[in-house]
Structure formats: C-alpha cells, structure tokens
C-alpha cells in the first residue's frame with residue numbers, strides 16, 4: 038500500500054494564527070517562522086491517504102481537506118475512516134461532495150458509534166437533507182464500526198484508544214500498518230492488537246506532557262514497547278523542529294511531514 042501524509046499538524050496547524058498575529062516574536066522554537074520558507078515545517082491538520090490495489094482510502098477529513106487533496110491530487114475516494122469527532126478531523130466532510138458527484142454515488146464512511154453521532158449532529162444537512170439546496174450536499178453511507186472489516190485488500194481493524202474524555206476514539210490497523218494520530222494512552226487490549234507491525238504512525242504532540250496527547254518521550258516509550266519495524270510521528274505542534282529534533286530520534290523513528298509518501 039502507498040501512504041501519503043495529507044497533514045501532520047495538531048489542531049492549530051503550523052504556522053499557528055497566534056504566532057502570525059505577533060509577527061512570530063513568541064514562537065517557542067521559531068518553527069512558525071521557518072514554515073514561511075521550508076514546506077517541511079508547514080503542518081496542515083492531520084489526515085492520511087492510503088492507496089492499496091486500486092482502493093483509495095482516507096483517514097479523517099481535516100479542516101484543510103480542500104488544500105490537501107488539491108496538493109496531493111487525490112482523484113478518487115472509495116471510503117473514509119474517522120478516528121474521532123474532534124473538529125480538526127471532521128470539518129472537511131462537506132468537500133467530499135465533489136467525489137460523490139463525479140463517482141456518481143455515496144461514499145462509505147466508518148467510525149465508532151460516538152463519532153458517527155457527532156457527525157450526524159454536526160452535519161445534520163448531510164444526514165437529513167432539506168428538500169432543496171444550493172451548492173450540493175455530499176452523499177454518504179455511514180457505518181458504525183466495532184470490529185474489523187475488509188476494504189479492498191486491506192484488513193481494517195479499529196483500535197480503541199484513550200484521548201482525553203471524548204469517548205469512541207479509534208486508531209486503525211490496516212494489515213501491518215497502524216495509524217494512531219490522537220492518543221494519550223494505549224490500553225493493554227489495544228497494545229495486544231498492535232504486535233508485529235511493519236509501520237507504526239503515532240501521535241507526538243510536543244516535548245511537554247499534555248492531558249489528551251502523547252509527548253515525544255511518551256511516544257518513544259510506546260514505540261520501544263511495541264517494537265514495530267519502523268515508526269513515523271505525526272499530529273505535531275510548533276514545538277517540534279523537523280530538522281534539529283530528528284537528531285533526538287532512535288534508529289527507525291522519524292517525524293512525518295505533509296506530503297510525505299511511504300510504501301508499506
């Protein structure tokens with residue numbers, strides 16, 4: 038399968054609006070300033086595009102969905118897996134309407150019961166369309182997921198994770214690749230389902246600890262416990278300096294960046 042990181046930033050993105058407002062004077066590492074000239078420092082909101090055997094799968098529709106699919110020239114979407122219902126992961130949903138129209142049918146979307154409920158409430162015009170509308174409404178077929186399923190040649194397994202008080206948060210295992218972008222704690226049952234990985238893509242917010250995300254130290258501890266063949270870190274704030282901090286990572290671990298392509 039081919040994986041393309043559509044976005045690797047936390048909910049504020051990088052550069053942040055806050056840093057721009059005060060002319061980058063207080064950006065802790067100067068990363069938002071560097072992002073002006075070096076695309077590896079620019080982080081749109083987190084999302085992953087997976088292509089396998091002709092099946093085009095998206096994980097989450099971020100707030101930056103439109104810029105992301107234009108940048109990576111995503112020409113087809115067969116299904117969307119949602120990790121959870123936070124704004125940075127769902128608010129690109131309206132823009133999948135172009136794919137529904139051109140593919141002439143609804144797109145299958147999957148998530149936990151809690152996530153599907155958030156989508157239904159957040160986008161009531163999509164799930165209960167009014168009789169007449171302008172501009173077009175995405176057509177979706179929603180599926181509550183509480184066990185594994187086959188999409189194309191991918192065995193998709195939801196991995197329940199703890200991500201603060203929000204219920205129904207998932208990471209996903211796709212064959213021997215696991216994607217856990219928003220996580221604070223991985224329980225024993227989830228750890229058991231993450232054995233024997235070729236590639237682990239894991240949340241790494243920043244250096245300091247956080248109530249709902251993993252810090253770099255915590256991410257590396259999980260990587261050491263799980264021993265995947267290789268790991269990529271995602272969902273990062275402006276505290277992570279792509280170039281300088283890469284030197285701190287052990288062999289087989291790297292920071293992802295927007296547009297990064299990986300074969301797995």
Ligand SMILES: [Zn+2]
Nearest residue numbers: 048123125219
């Ligand atoms: Zn997030």
Ligand SMILES: [Zn+2]
Nearest residue numbers: 056064069275
């Ligand atoms: Zn900044």
Ligand SMILES: [Zn+2]
Nearest residue numbers: 121123200219
């Ligand atoms: Zn989140």
